[in-house]
Amino acid sequence: xxxxxxxxxxxxxxxxxxxxxxxxxxxxxxxxxxxxxxxxxxxxxxxxxxxxxxxxxxxxxxxxxxxxxxxxxxxxxxxxxxxxxxxxxxxxxxxxxxxxxxxxxxxxxxxxxxxxxxxxxxxxxxxxxxxxxxxxxxxxxxxxxxxxxxxxxxxxxxxxxxxxxxxxxxxxxxxxxxxxxxxxxxxxxxxxxxxxxxxxxxxxxxxxxxxxxxxxxxxxxxxxxxxxxxxxxxxxxxxxxxxxxxxxxxxxxxxxxxxxxxxxxxxxxxxxxxxxxxxxxxxxxxxxxxxxxxxxxxxxxxxxxxxxxxxxxxxxxxxxxxxxxxxx
Amino acid sequence: xxxxxxxxxxxxxxxxxxxxxxxxxxxxxxxxxxxxxxxxxxxxxxxxxxxxxxxxxxxxxxxxxxxxxxxxxxxxxxxxxxxxxxxxxxxxxxxxxxxxxxxxxxxxxxxxxxxxxxxxxxxxxxxxxxxxxxxxxxxxxxxxxxxxxxxxxxxxxxxxxxxxxxxxxxxxxxxxxxxxxxxxxxxxxxxxxxxxxxxxxxxxxxxxxxxxxxxxxxxxxxxxxxxxxxxxx
Numbered sequence: 020x021x022x023x024x025x026x027x028x029x030x031x032x033x034x035x036x037x038x039x040x041x042x043x044x045x046x047x048x049x050x051x052x053x054x055x056x057x058x059x060x061x062x063x064x065x066x067x068x069x070x071x072x073x074x075x076x077x078x079x080x081x082x083x084x085x086x087x088x089x090x091x092x093x094x095x096x097x098x099x100x101x102x103x104x105x106x107x108x109x110x111x112x113x114x115x116x117x118x119x120x121x122x123x124x125x126x127x128x129x130x131x132x133x134x135x136x137x138x139x140x141x142x143x144x145x146x147x148x149x150x151x152x153x154x155x156x157x158x159x160x161x162x163x164x165x166x167x168x169x170x171x172x173x174x175x176x177x178x179x180x181x182x183x184x185x186x187x188x189x190x191x192x193x194x195x196x197x198x199x200x201x202x203x204x205x206x207x208x209x210x211x212x213x214x215x216x217x218x219x220x221x222x223x224x225x226x227x228x229x230x231x232x233x234x235x236x237x238x239x240x241x242x243x244x245x246x247x248x249x250x251x252x253x254x255x256x257x258x259x260x261x262x263x264x265x266x267x268x269x270x271x272x273x274x275x276x277x278x279x280x281x282x283x284x285x286x287x288x289x290x291x292x293x294x295x296x297x298x299x300x301x302x303x304x305x306x307x308x309x310x311x312x313x314x315x316x317x318x319x320x321x322x323x324x325x326x327x328x329x330x331x332x333x334x335x336x337x338x339x340x341x342x343x344x345x346x347x
Numbered sequence: 348x349x350x351x352x353x354x355x356x357x358x359x360x361x362x363x364x365x366x367x368x369x370x371x372x373x374x375x376x377x378x379x380x381x382x383x384x385x386x387x388x389x390x391x392x393x394x395x396x397x398x399x400x401x402x403x404x405x406x407x408x409x410x411x412x413x414x415x416x417x418x419x420x421x422x423x424x425x426x427x428x429x430x431x432x433x434x435x436x437x438x439x440x441x442x443x444x445x446x447x448x449x450x451x452x453x454x455x456x457x458x459x460x461x462x463x464x465x466x467x468x469x470x471x472x473x474x475x476x477x478x479x480x481x482x483x484x485x486x487x488x489x490x491x492x493x494x495x496x497x498x499x500x501x502x503x504x505x506x507x508x509x510x511x512x513x514x515x516x517x518x519x520x521x522x523x524x525x526x527x528x529x530x531x532x533x534x535x536x537x538x539x540x541x542x543x544x545x546x547x548x549x550x551x552x553x554x555x556x557x558x559x560x561x562x563x564x565x566x567x568x569x570x571x572x573x574x575x576x577x578x579x580x
Contacts, residue, residue, distance in 0.1 A: 253442070254442070254444060254445070257438075257442040258444075258459070260403060260430070260436060261430065261431065261436055261456065261459055261505075261506075262427050262428070262430035262431025262432070262434075262459055262460065263431070263459045264427070264431075264459075267458075267459070338403055339398060339403055339404060341442070342398075342403075342438050342439075342442070342517065
């Protein structure tokens with residue numbers, strides 16, 4: 020019971036922190052993370068920084084012509100104002116025609132649905148200091164964030180007027196296709212995420228916390244399984260005396276570990292999903308099944324090691340000592 | 348018929364530089380369907396002899412002959428196999444598994460002994476033995492709800508469920524009052540005769556002796572010449 024509670028608390032904490040880490044990761048870069056696996060291309064002289072990158076228009080034309088699913092895109096942080104002159108921060112994104120991104124006409128804007136919470140509705144007029152006309156809200160996209168800001172898709176002509184940059188910053192080709200060009204530097208989706216300022220630092224800190232929690236839980240597992248088994252030394256000694264095989268004892272210890280860990284993980288998974296429902300809207304929290312599954316596997320491995328270590332102690336128990344002790 | 352014998356068993360314990368010989372060349376044999384009691388003062392070596400005979404510890408020298416084999420030359424795993432399949436154990440304390448019912452204690456022993464029986468056969472054998480030890484009415488009870496005497500009856504049933512050839516009992520009545528003690532030794536006596544196994548019992552309890560077939564007295568690691576019928580019926 021005590022061990023189960025400890026495993027529940029530690030795994031719940033680990034899952035919750037993972038949920039926050041993933042939530043922050045989504046909040047930082049869902050625009051990129053939601054794209055299919057593929058390759059990003061920045062100009063070779065951009066020092067791996069997307070906002071210093073300028074794709075040569077002739078290369079862009081060539082790539083878009085030869086790769087039907089390729090996209091050129093640019094991203095810049097900025098501000099919008101609504102009718103009440105309220106300032107709304109946004110990551111402005113413009114792309115070439117692509118099924119991966121919404122199509123936006125000149126004078127229109129499609130924004131992340133978090134703008135709804137700020138009172139923005141379809142048909143609203145939003146302005147930008149660098150743009151000499153207002154943009155009409157044409158629609159919303161579901162959870163598209165970049166660098167912790169909601170994404171605003173604008174037409175390339177409007178984008179060019181806002182930032183005075185004719186060249187696109189990057190190219191993206193989904194799938195395994197890669198292009199070799201000395202003027203372009205290739206990034207996988209993962210590598211590109213690392214090129215986003217603050218993304219790596221933020222994720223590294225949270226990942227460290229998660230692994231520390233797993234390490235601590237590993238130690239707790241080992242200590243508590245050991246304590247639990249030490250309490251039963253008499254019982255194990257008697258079982259050894261009557262002739263039980265060590266493999267059967269290990270099977271008992273592992274089964275016990277599996278059942279306790281499974282129940283504790285199930286409860287903490289339910290708890291963390293409940294937490295995601297109850298968490299305030301502004302809190303970035305995202306705990307997908309695959310992350311929960313990976314962490315659960317890690318917990319099972321850690322539990323297995325803890326149980327095996329205590330099993331090795333049981334192996335050393337002398338049945339005679341157990342016989343001479345009183346009843347269990 | 349002799350089914351088990353120990354020959355010239357010696358056991359020496361080392362305590363730093365001091366060596367102490369606990370058993371000094373002991374001979375003992377057990378007959379089928381008979382109870383043999385090992386008596387003697389504390390420190391005489393009787394419990395050490397029982398645990399060596401039962402394969403729970405090794406002798407410094409000597410032979411243990413059982414079923415045509417010399418147990419002292421077998422590997423630890425082979426001795427464990429013999430313990431699990433051919434021997435039964437009853438100790439001073441019942442040492443029942445606290446989270447198993449009476450019936451489950453016996454089923455566990457069948458698993459330990461790797462007895463190949465159908466579920467139905469197992470259940471029938473468990474029921475039969477529980478009837479013999481008069482515990483069938485408590486088959487669903489947990490050890491915490493049993494009295495000392497009841498626990499020891501279950502421990503005896505557990506020791507016999509896999510039909511061992513030898514039952515080793517180390518002070519089985521020591522934690523019971525004289526009434527229960529008499530009931531337990533009577534039960535052991537009757538079961539030994541009915542089921543035709545051999546019992547070696549280590550005891551301090553003189554009231555036990557009228558119920559056994561042979562009495563062996565130990566003193567300072569040797570067996571004293573004893574007149575068998577001095578105690579037995």
